[in-house]
Amino acid sequence: MKKVAEDDPRRIVHSFKVGLAITLVSLFYYFDHLYVGFGSSAMWAVLTVIVVIEFSVGATLGKGLNRGLATFLAGTLGFGAHHLANLPGRELQPILLGIFVFILAATVSFIRFFPRMKVRYDYGLLIFMLTFCLISVSGYRDEEVLEMAHKRVSTILIGGFTAIFVCIFICPVWAGEDLHNLAANNLEKLASFLEGFGDEYFRKSSEPESNKASLQAYKSILNSKQSEESLVNFARWEPPHGPFRFRHPWKQYLKIGSLTRQCAYRIEALNGCLNSDVQASPETCRNFREAFIKASSETGKAVKGLASAMRTMTLPTGDCPQTAKSKNAADNLKSLLRTGLCEGIDIVEILEVATVASLLLDILACTEKISESIHE
Amino acid sequence: MKKVAEDDPRRIVHSFKVGLAITLVSLFYYFDHLYVGFGSSAMWAVLTVIVVIEFSVGATLGKGLNRGLATFLAGTLGFGAHHLANLPGRELQPILLGIFVFILAATVSFIRFFPRMKVRYDYGLLIFMLTFCLISVSGYRDEEVLEMAHKRVSTILIGGFTAIFVCIFICPVWAGEDLHNLAANNLEKLASFLEGFGDEYFRKSSEPESNKASLQAYKSILNSKQSEESLVNFARWEPPHGPFRFRHPWKQYLKIGSLTRQCAYRIEALNGCLNSDVQASPETCRNFREAFIKASSETGKAVKGLASAMRTMTLPTGDCPQTAKSKNAADNLKSLLRTGLCEGIDIVEILEVATVASLLLDILACTEKISESIHE
Numbered sequence: 001m002k003k004v005a006e007d008d009p010r011r012i013v014h015s016f017k018v019g020l021a022i023t024l025v026s027l028f029y030y031f032d033h034l035y036v037g038f039g040s041s042a043m044w045a046v047l048t049v050i051v052v053i054e055f056s057v058g059a060t061l062g063k064g065l066n067r068g069l070a071t072f073l074a075g076t077l078g079f080g081a082h083h084l085a086n087l088p089g090r091e092l093q094p095i096l097l098g099i100f101v102f103i104l105a106a107t108v109s110f111i112r113f114f115p116r117m118k119v120r121y122d123y124g125l126l127i128f129m130l131t132f133c134l135i136s137v138s139g140y141r142d143e144e145v146l147e148m149a150h151k152r153v154s155t156i157l158i159g160g161f162t163a164i165f166v167c168i169f170i171c172p173v174w175a176g177e178d179l180h181n182l183a184a185n186n187l188e189k190l191a192s193f194l195e196g197f198g199d200e201y202f203r204k205s206s207e208p209e210s211n212k213a214s215l216q217a218y219k220s221i222l223n224s225k226q227s228e229e230s231l232v233n234f235a236r237w238e239p240p241h242g243p244f245r246f247r248h249p250w251k252q253y254l255k256i257g258s259l260t261r262q263c264a265y266r267i268e269a270l271n272g273c274l275n276s277d278v279q280a281s282p283e284t285c286r287n288f289r290e291a292f293i294k295a296s297s298e299t300g301k302a303v304k305g306l307a308s309a310m311r312t313m314t315l316p317t318g319d320c321p322q323t324a325k326s327k328n329a330a331d332n333l334k335s336l337l338r339t340g341l342c343e344g345i346d347i348v349e350i351l352e353v354a355t356v357a358s359l360l361l362d363i364l365a366c367t368e369k370i371s372e373s374i375h376e
Numbered sequence: 377m378k379k380v381a382e383d384d385p386r387r388i389v390h391s392f393k394v395g396l397a398i399t400l401v402s403l404f405y406y407f408d409h410l411y412v413g414f415g416s417s418a419m420w421a422v423l424t425v426i427v428v429i430e431f432s433v434g435a436t437l438g439k440g441l442n443r444g445l446a447t448f449l450a451g452t453l454g455f456g457a458h459h460l461a462n463l464p465g466r467e468l469q470p471i472l473l474g475i476f477v478f479i480l481a482a483t484v485s486f487i488r489f490f491p492r493m494k495v496r497y498d499y500g501l502l503i504f505m506l507t508f509c510l511i512s513v514s515g516y517r518d519e520e521v522l523e524m525a526h527k528r529v530s531t532i533l534i535g536g537f538t539a540i541f542v543c544i545f546i547c548p549v550w551a552g553e554d555l556h557n558l559a560a561n562n563l564e565k566l567a568s569f570l571e572g573f574g575d576e577y578f579r580k581s582s583e584p585e586s587n588k589a590s591l592q593a594y595k596s597i598l599n600s601k602q603s604e605e606s607l608v609n610f611a612r613w614e615p616p617h618g619p620f621r622f623r624h625p626w627k628q629y630l631k632i633g634s635l636t637r638q639c640a641y642r643i644e645a646l647n648g649c650l651n652s653d654v655q656a657s658p659e660t661c662r663n664f665r666e667a668f669i670k671a672s673s674e675t676g677k678a679v680k681g682l683a684s685a686m687r688t689m690t691l692p693t694g695d696c697p698q699t700a701k702s703k704n705a706a707d708n709l710k711s712l713l714r715t716g717l718c719e720g721i722d723i724v725e726i727l728e729v730a731t732v733a734s735l736l737l738d739i740l741a742c743t744e745k746i747s748e749s750i751h752e
Contacts, residue, residue: 004489004490005486011486011489014485016482018485019478022477023481026474026477026509026513050481050502050505050509051502097402098399098402101395101399102399105395105399106394107391109390109394110380110381113380113384113387114380115380126426126427130427134419134422137422222598222637223599223602225599226602261598265641265645268638268642
């Protein structure tokens with residue numbers, strides 16, 4: 001429990017915010033003169049707050065807008081269906097309504113499978129179906145559908161605005177900021193692996209396993225796709241805030257993310273070499289060893305430079321010196337490999353590593369391009 | 377739209393099932409004598425069906441049980457809170473209730489951050505909070521809390537059972553079966569990459585790019601973690617069905633899945649070599665080339681054997697001949713590399729590939745172990 005709070009202290013603040021928002025809304029029940037206005041529909045305000053309020057501003061706004069819009073549309077349509085079913089007379093009404101409900105429910109359920117709809121409007125579609133069924137069906141009992149719909153929409157608006165207000169104005173959690181930090185953190189994790197990898201690989205087995213655990217931080221990148229996608233989706237609902245202006249290119253983060261993951265896949269392959277039986281012996285040709293460690297750590301430094309440039313959103317001016325250095329080191333390593341300077345050593349696994357390192361360099365260049373495109 | 381239906385025709389069936397379930401439940405409104413029993417609470421039955429019914433049986437059962445249990449617990453607790461707040465007199469009641477609601481909402485919101493709770497009981501916790509707030513708050517107005525709670529619980533039970541009934545008895549979609557097929561499919565995708573890789577790698581650039589697209593099927597494995605986890609989670613709610621007995625080791629699928637992904641990460645690295653500038657020329661030493669293609673395709677065949685063993689749930693008897701063959705081919709390749717049979721060729725990238733192939737073999741052995749452990 002302590003760990004959950006320590007991992008992200010904003011979680012505690014969020015819990016209090018939820019409590020506050022619900023207590024605010026239940027004021028409708030406590031004070032008589034407000035109650036008279038809305039009747040038992042006030043329940044819908046409480047319900048809306050609980051369902052809509054989410055950890056980040058983007059998620060709350062997305063759900064709130066989805067709910068508001070879907071309720072309004074479904075309310076209108078439900079009223080129309082109810083009116084239409086009333087025309088042929090009371091006998092046919094239940095049958096007509098049943099057919100309407102069946103068709104609408106089946107259609108909406110099918111639309112929810114569309115990938116694009118699922119990502120942004122899944123909740124709205126659910127609420128659309130829900131409201132339509134409730135209004136058109138309950139209309140059979142209650143002739144005052146219009147008044148009920150009006151009350152319900154207003155209470156949902158009140159609930160939704162309370163949730164959004166509390167979410168934005170009390171210690172807001174911006175999904176865009178989280179996304180930005182996640183992308184920078186992931187780059188830093190790559191960098192710290194690359195910086196530490198060379199030493200670890202040529203470490204004598206007698207030496208203590210100092211920082212092997214810290215090398216494993218990159219593993220979390222491998223499965224980061226889903227959380228990145230949902231953060232991008234939330235961020236697109238958010239208004240401009242902090243350094244993020246209107247129409248911030250959120251989709252670029254997906255590109256950076258996928259490139260970062262491609263790096264991470266290669267690193268996972270590298271990591272396999274750390275644990276394989278045929279490790280490089282510490283006695284391998286010194287020239288080669290130095291060139292290798294240098295290439296790895298310089299690449300690490302270049303990625304770290306990228307990460308900090310991204311974090312502070314400053315455009316790297318021209319060719320970054322770190323990148324040039326890492327390119328140099330890699331070229332050096334490549335030519336060493338080609339000239340076969342170190343004949344006689346067990347080259348199987350060293351070559352593997354070198355190739356992956358050069359792969360990484362390609363990706364590094366690619367990442368840099370994209371990172372620049374963001375800062376434009 | 378056509379694509380969504382063609383990808384999985386069960387989606388159409390599911391849409392009709394949703395329509396049917398909702399229409400069934402709205403019968404409560406249409407027939408007077410039923411209506412008298414439940415009053416406007418019948419609305420909760422419609423609401424429950426819409427919210428609970430999901431694509432797979434496991435998801436529906438999980439949501440239904442979560443909702444039922446949470447409603448019952450929260451109803452009891454809400455009634456207790458309402459009673460307790462009534463004791464000191466009418467003046468203090470709103471204040472006490474406000475405090476109760478605040479504490480409970482904040483606590484439950486915090487508990488929802490716990491990873492274990494989030495995975496299995498997130499929906500239940502939401503409903504718990506919702507029902508508690510609705511019952512304890514609306515209780516301030518309505519002295520017949522008990523009767524209301526009773527009605528609501530019964531309508532929710534009716535809605536939940538309708539959803540579960542339709543989901544299980546009309547063309548059920550079992551999450552366990554989907555999970556099983558997903559695991560087998562992923563293994564097959566690995567196999568088809570490995571089988572095709574050798575030829576593609578040594579393909580002359582003048583030849584047409586025949587099956588490059590089919591090689592890319594493995595990409596979907598890279599990000600399969602989340603969908604696997606949710607399927608496992610759903611499958612654990614499901615009753616025994618088909619070949620899956622009670623206490624089927626669903627968690628083993630996570631292990632197999634993560635091993636499959638590790639293979640896929642290596643394959644992603646291999647795939648990078650396909651697109652790199654320094655490709656192996658088709659003129660490389662013929663001996664080496666044959667050994668390499670053989671190792672790759674034999675490994676592919678062995679993985680394919682595993683996949684089909686898994687699909688049919690038959691225990692491979694003793695050492696599978698395919699595995700032995702692929703091991704042979706890999707040993708052959710390794711010794712070729714060590715003796716340096718092909719001096720003078722550009723060995724950088726060939727060696728890389730060979731190392732990854734041997735890595736794959738390690739993982740293959742590992743996967744086989746686990747697959748056997750399942751069939752026990």
